[in-house]
Each structure stands twice: as C-alpha cells, then as structure tokens.
Amino acid sequence: MNTVNRVSLDPVTIEIIGSALSSIVDEMGEALIRTSYSTNIKERRDCSTALFDQFGHTLCQAEHIPMHLGSFIEFIPLITARYQPEEIEPGDVFIGNDAYLGGGTHLPDIVLAEPIFVGGGIVAWAINTAHHSDFADRGDAHIFQEGIRIPPIKLYRRGVLQQDVQDLILLNCQVPGERISDLRAQMAANRLGVNRFAALCGKYGVDVIISAGLALQDYAERKMRAGIAAIPDGTYTAEDMFETIDYPEPMLISCAITVSGQEMTLKFECPKQVRANFNMTRSALLATVYYAIKSIVDPTIPPNAGLTRPLHVEAEEGTILCCAPPAAVMGRISTCQRVVDVINAALAPVCPKSITAASNGSVVAATFSGTREGSNRFWIYLETIGGGSGARYNKDGLDGVQVYLTNTSNLPVEALEIEYPLTLLRYELVDGSGGAGRFRGGMGLRRVYRAEENCAVDISMSRMSTAPWGLDGGGEGGMATVRCTAPIARGRASLAPADVVEIVTPGAGGYGRPDEA
Numbered sequence: 001m002n003t004v005n006r007v008s009l010d011p012v013t014i015e016i017i018g019s020a021l022s023s024i025v026d027e028m029g030e031a032l033i034r035t036s037y038s039t040n041i042k043e044r045r046d047c048s049t050a051l052f053d054q055f056g057h058t059l060c061q062a063e064h065i066p067m068h069l070g071s072f073i074e075f076i077p078l079i080t081a082r083y084q085p086e087e088i089e090p091g092d093v094f095i096g097n098d099a100y101l102g103g104g105t106h107l108p109d110i111v112l113a114e115p116i117f118v119g120g121g122i123v124a125w126a127i128n129t130a131h132h133s134d135f136a137d138r139g140d141a142h143i144f145q146e147g148i149r150i151p152p153i154k155l156y157r158r159g160v161l162q163q164d165v166q167d168l169i170l171l172n173c174q175v176p177g178e179r180i181s182d183l184r185a186q187m188a189a190n191r192l193g194v195n196r197f198a199a200l201c202g203k204y205g206v207d208v209i210i211s212a213g214l215a216l217q218d219y220a221e222r223k224m225r226a227g228i229a230a231i232p233d234g235t236y237t238a239e240d241m242f243e244t245i246d247y248p249e250p251m252l253i254s255c256a257i258t259v260s261g262q263e264m265t266l267k268f269e270c271p272k273q274v275r276a277n278f279n280m281t282r283s284a285l286l287a288t289v290y291y292a293i294k295s296i297v298d299p300t301i302p303p304n305a306g307l308t309r310p311l312h313v314e315a316e317e318g319t320i321l322c323c324a325p326p327a328a329v330m331g332r333i334s335t336c337q338r339v340v341d342v343i344n345a346a347l348a349p350v351c352p353k354s355i356t357a358a359s360n361g362s363v364v365a366a367t368f369s370g371t372r373e374g375s376n377r378f379w380i381y382l383e384t385i386g387g388g389s390g391a392r393y394n395k396d397g398l399d400g401v402q403v404y405l406t407n408t409s410n411l412p413v414e415a416l417e418i419e420y421p422l423t424l425l426r427y428e429l430v431d432g433s434g435g436a437g438r439f440r441g442g443m444g445l446r447r448v449y450r451a452e453e454n455c456a457v458d459i460s461m462s463r464m465s466t467a468p469w470g471l472d473g474g475g476e477g478g479m480a481t482v483r484c485t486a487p488i489a490r491g492r493a494s495l496a497p498a499d500v501v502e503i504v505t506p507g508a509g510g511y512g513r514p515d516e517a
Contacts, residue, residue: 360387437510
C-alpha cells in the first residue's frame with residue numbers, strides 16, 4: 001500500500017478529478033449493464049459500481065442503487081482484515097456476498113472488488129455489485145436457506161481464474177449459465193475501472209489523485225456538517241408500523257433524531273429479529289440512514305465516505321434493524337424503505353421543504369420461476385414494481401416510480417414475454433391511489449400477469465394494512481393488494497397455464513389540505 005504524501009490542491013483541480021472519478025464509475029456501470037446476460041441486470045439495471053480509496057473508504061459511487069452502498073462499505077475492510085498486505089497482488093479479484101461475514105446485505109447481491117496498483121502499491125479499489133436473480137424456491141427461516149454464503153475470497157489470483165472456487169459457487173446456483181455470464185460482466189466492469197483509474201494516476205500523479213480523494217471526502221463532510229447545522233438543535237421523534245405479506249403482524253419502528261450543532265445521532269427502537277426474511281444487517285441500516293439524511297440535508301453532497309462522519313447510528317443488535325446471525329435477510333429492502341419513512345416523518349416539522357409525504361414505502365417484488373416445458377431449463381424472473389412518490393410542499397408526487405433505496409428500471413413487456421412463459425395483461429396507473437391534498441401524492445401501479453406454463457410465484461410487499469401518510473393535512477395513499485386465480489398463501493402460489501396474478505402497489509401521501517388544491 002502506498003504511503004500518503006498529501007499535497008495541497010486548488011479547488012479547480014479537485015473538482016476536475018472528482019468529475020473524472022464520477023465518469024469512471026458511470027462508465028463501469030454502463031459496461032456492466034451492456035455486457036451482462038440476465039434480464040435483471042441488462043434490462044432492470046439492478047447493479048451498482050464504485051471506487052474506494054486505499055483505506056477502504058468510499059471515493060465515489062455511481063447513481064444506481066443507494067442500497068448497494070451497504071454491500072460496499074464493509075467489503076474492503078473485510079478483505080484487508082482477512083489477507084495480509086503482501087497477500088494482495090495485482091490481478092487479484094475478490095468475491096463475496098455474505099450478509100454477516102462478507103460485507104453484503106443479502107445473498108443475491110454478489111460483490112467483486114479488484115485492487116488498483118500504481119507504483120508497486122494499492123492506490124484504490126474498483127468494486128461493483130449485481131443482483132443475481134437465482135435464489136428462488138428457497139426458505140426464509142434463516143440465512144442458510146437463502147443461498148450460498150460467500151466470505152471475501154479470491155476468485156482470481158494474479159489474473160488467473162480459480163476454477164475450483166467458481167465451480168463451487170456455480171454448483172450452488174439454480175441458473176448457472178446466467179451466473180457465469182453476469183460474473184464475467186462484473187469482471188469486465190472492474191477491469192475498466194482499474195485501467196481508467198491507473199490512467200488518471202498516470203496523468204496527474206499518484207499523490208495528486210490520493211490527495212484529491214481525501215479532499216473530496218473532507219468537502220463532503222463540510223457540506224454535511226453545514227446542512228445539519230441549519231437544522232435547529234433538538235430531538236425529533238417519529239414512529240410507523242411495518243408489516244409484510246408473509247408476516248402480517250404489524251411491528252412498530254421508531255426513531256429519535258438528535259441534532260446538536262453539526263452532529264446528528266439517530267437512535268432506533270424496534271422489535272427483536274424474527275424468523276422471516278425482512279431483517280436488516282447493520283450495514284443495510286447504515287446505507288439507509290446515509291441515503292435518507294443526504295437526501296434531506298443536501299442532495300448535492302458528493303457520495304463518498306466523508307458525508308458519514310457527522311452521523312451516528314444506534315440500534316440494538318439482534319433486532320429487525322440490526323440483526324445477528326443466522327437471521328434471514330433476503331427481503332430486507334422493504335424494511336429499509338420503512339426506516340426512510342420514519343426518518344422523514346421525524347424531521348418533517350423542521351425540514352418541511354426538503355421532505356415529501358410518505359412514498360409507497362414498499363418494494364413490491366414478484367419472483368416467478370419454473371422449468372420450461374420440453375426442456376430441463378430452470379428459469380427465474382424477478383420484478384420489483386414501482387409505486388407512488390410522496391407529494392412535496394410545492395408539487396404533486398410522481399406516479400409509478402421506484403423510490404428511496406431502490407432505483408431499478410422495469411422489465412419491458414417485450415423482453416418479459418420473449419424470455420419467459422408469461423403474458424402481461426395489464427400495466428397501468430391505479431386511479432385514486434394518490435393521497436389527496438394541496439398537492440396530490442403519486443399513484444401506484446397495477447400489473448397483471450398470466451401464466452402460460454406451470455410455474456411458481458413468490459410475492460413480497462408491504463403497506464397492505466398501513467397506508468402511506470400525508471403531511472400538513474394531506475390524505476393517505478392507497479395500499480398494496482394482490483389477487484390470484486390460484487390459491488395463494490403468504491404471497492406464494494403454484495400457477496397452472498391461464499392462471500392470473502394481479503399486483504397493485506401502494507400510492508403515496510398528499511401534502512396540504514385537499515380544500516387548498
């Protein structure tokens with residue numbers, strides 16, 4: 001690892017290098033999407049790319065999936081704790097996904113990281129994660145049912161593929177042909193990042209690039225501190241109920257946010273972890289908090305590790321927001337969405353122009369799977385369906401969009417019906433699902449599928465009994481529902497040809513009294 005010889009830089013140079021870093025991660029993301037094989041990555045863009053400095057701190061993350069920061073922030077520190085510096089060499093590539101010992105937040109998000117060597121030492125890391133839609137038809141009582149667990153290990157050593165490691169991983173996948181192709185796309189994205197960053201060091205010099213990275217982190221910290229300082233000192237509290245289709249008993253999540261000068265502390269209270277798949281690891285909680293506070297305080301803060309320095313997060317271990325092994329975590333994203341709602345509700349009285357009414361607050365996901373007739377080819381199709389975005393103090397909410405921590409696209413109808421034995425009968429906005437108000441909340445979506453062959457469906461959703469709330473007298477948004485012509489229990493059903501599944505996603509809350517519209 002190179003020693004830091006920090007040099008003084010002018011703001012223009014720092015800004016130019018910061019823009020170059022952003023361009024690198026954006027280009028890495030496009031390379032990953034364009035070279036991937038599965039519909040979940042090449043069409044729905046369920047992936048993220050980033051650069052980390054030599055110390056394992058975020059330099060820059062592409063504007064993809066905020067939740068994926070949780071898959072990044074512990075990965076490099078885990079590598080350096082597991083391997084001595086002399087054991088990490090040029091061409092090494094590390095793979096991992098475990099939510100407890102692998103730096104991940106759930107097992108489908110597989111991370112690849114490659115060190116960037118310049119001048120004989122590590123100057124940065126290229127890293128990406130992609131959601132591998134493979135782990136279907138499995139249980140969710142504990143993490144051992146959710147897929148293969150991979151700690152940070154070497155997939156490549158000095159540029160040579162470790163075939164036995166790859167074979168072990170693929171043997172535990174249900175659609176290995178997709179997995180190997182997507183892993184190769186992740187490799188290509190990281191190699192691009194390595195080459196681009198090394199070229200940047202060649203242009204400006206290693207000391208300048210490292211110093212610029214540190215300066216960008218200091219700048220993000222200053223902006224975060226300035227934003228927090230603009231909020232009146234005090235403690236602000238809120239609570240919300242959380243339920244899911246496979247665990248309908250409502251659970252209370254609360255947050256007390258204390259603002260003291262330029263520092264902010266968020267203390268969460270919630271139930272103990274449960275034998276279900278929506279528990280969150282601490283890294284997932286941190287990613288959620290960092291996203292939410294950045295969005296409220298100042299969305300222009302550079303997405304690097306500096307913004308986290310004034311933020312302090314407290315949550316009891318062994319709870320649904322900070323679970324301990326072996327709790328299941330596959331569906332943690334819906335819980336993360338509700339945490340954002342609670343944070344927004346707590347700060348709404350003092351940041352009314354920075355916070356929307358509650359958005360749909362649920363990642364409604366449908367996973368169809370089966371074996372194609374006439375072959376033994378197993379297929380899996382995952383779709384996360386958008387909903388309403390909360391109304392703002394001066395504008396209506398957006399209709400039918402992904403909100404908060406997920407930023408995926410939908411799978412186009414043409415691609416869906418070409419790839420899978422499914423037909424999409426209806427795809428439309430749900431009239432009236434946006435909460436009334438001076439400004440209306442966004443509308444949810446209705447998506448109706450017809451099975452053309454025997455298959456299974458597993459649906460996850462929240463906001464079925466607790467509606468998205470409005471602000472300043474605004475009305476509640478519509479709630480989520482699911483209907484199926486086949487028997488359905490806890491979101492799961494076996495479909496025969498011609499069976500139909502209708503999924504309705506939540507709308508969003510309105511802002512202001514309806515009579516002021």
